[in-house]
Amino acid sequence: MKVAIVIHDLRGGGAEKMMMRLANAISKHQHHVDLVLLTDGGVNKSSLSTGVNLIELKSSRTASAVPRLREYLKSNQPDQVLSALTHVNVIAFFACLSLGWLSRLHCSERNAFSFDKHVNNSPLIKFAYFLAPFIYRSMPNPVIAVSKGVGLDLIETTVVAEKNVINLPNPTLDDDFRLREFSMPTHPWLLEKTKPVIVGLGRLAPQKGFSDLISAFAILKQTIDARLVIFGEGDLRMSLQLQIDELNLTEDVCLHGYVSSPMDEIHHADLFVLSSLFEGSPNALVEAMASRCKVVSTRCPCGPDEILAEGAVGKLVPVSSPRELADAMSDSLSNTQYDFDNQLDHIERYTANNSAISYLNAMVNKRA
Template sequence: MKQYDVMFVGHLHGFGGAEKSMIKVANALSIRGLRVAIVTFDECIAPFDILDNVDVHFIKIESRRGIKRVFERYNKASFLLQKISSKIVIAFWFQLSIIFYLLSLKYKFKIYYSERGDPTDKEYLGLNGWMRKLVFPKMDGFIFQTRGAQSCFPESVVKKSIIIPNPVYIKYDDYVTTKKRLPIVVAVGRLTHQKNFKLLIKAFAEVVVKFPAVNLVIYGDGVMKEDLLLTINSLGMSKRIQLHEPVKDLFNEIKDSSVFVLPSLYEGMPNALMEAMALGVPSLSADCPPGGPAELIIEGYNGFLFKNNDENDLINKLEYMLSKPQEMELVGFRAKNICKTHSEEIVMNKWTDFVNKQLLCIR
């Protein structure tokens, strides 16, 4: 039987913050001498390199939806655990945290949940909310990205938790700050409801009246692409707003932009925002739950926040930023400090210390 110190469970279904974090943490722990595995369900599309000494186990799920899909995940995971074992399992998705908690009762491993989204989301109002209230106090621990997410839970969960933010994988001197910014507003993310790009598109259609030389480019792909294109065309913005497919050299594409915007309805610790700040791009974010952007941005100092899902506030803040290019250069310069406060080394050392502490308790 193959044995691991730590096993991460989740879904590798393309570019995304949770996928990136799971892979990067797995790689970092393996470099630091731990035996590491990733178990991915449904899909195995790794958008980032996984080191050779990190084992990847793919569990293909045939059921399309509903309770059958849940039972299939449970049964196939149980079958895998008859062949491999791990002292610690860290789940990056809620449903998998519940499944692996139940499996921990049989296979005797420690189970942790890494919260990557918004604990106040409406998905927790029904059965999921009941399951969370029942199971979470019985789990071994939790990793939160923000204080806001941690504060959503009772003391029984908080006392077993730790806050580890996402790191920035950009070093301070990796990219030279431009002396002349392009007349481009940029955004990055999956084209989904959560990312709220329709709000940005509508707001930008108002902003261009005052700033006719500025264009909007959104890098991403997803289920809402056609809907967003219809919105762009209906506003007569097809020559001013571009939906651009994801590119490998994204940082070089966006680093000279005038403003980066994150309009999301909710985010954990948003990688796209952190990366834009690390590049020195003046950044504007929704002040969305559970509070990740507000923990990164000091209003007017290293970025700007607008009221969540508020089109008028977005318009006002974006117009202000575009009208103050010299002030924005200073804002972008200050934002680059995130390369130091959230460096890969600092964050991965926190992950390593956390996992080693749990392993010592087992030994």
């Protein structure tokens, strides 16, 4: 089977990384895989398997990519087309529609739709979010949601019906993740630990709730002498640093920036905290669990409740509740009976191979 996976580029976002990993995993099943970038480039190019054919359409912008994508599809004749992210799904829909190929198209939603549609103020992106639910409802194949919560959000907040949605896991982990040997961390607080270290990971953007995490850490510091490291970069760096300084936490909170191997850092931490306001299926939480680190998460839409088995695996707290988050962090740090084997068992479904099999089955057993 020839599979074309369509994404805008291979920059450092979670969706881009997951589509790259999925392309690698599907190619191991002896299928021909083209990873088609509507534009070009991105930091994840170096991680692409030699078994995957990279196609860069080099469109000036995603919205103008329909003609080039149509030309690629017509010339290369893939058996199945998988697209990811709402605006890319709309582009792929019109390209496939023009060829009479809707039966070959599978669209993937990566985030809580009702929240995500408010993030980008571009008129074209907003129009794509308006169109997408009507497209999903009209397509012969169901839209792929990365968690049950993402699917339910689509059903409850748009015209998408239950029959229009299936849930498939992200290829977050290597197949041998249980055997991984972790390298030494690069951050000095983790390399030479003198007190407990809590870590967060993600873009410095409002969605990730790092302001709440910093506030919770300030409360925690009243009873536990600890440190907080946030790995990631983004537009909120200056405002978050100002908050840190105003709370007199400058010596114990570090906005470290991007790190090339976050799992190595997290493995040496005492606690990982996901403080997000919304997600789709948080890869950082799964990776932290695979890193054999204690975890605490907000019960944000969507994903953490599924990943943490409604709190049976790791603590869940309400969104934007620094006091409750601080209490959960304190309880987890003091828990000497933490069950890491149970934690690993609950993330087995997120291996690259399990994800690839799920996607391939969905393509083979499509409704059309």
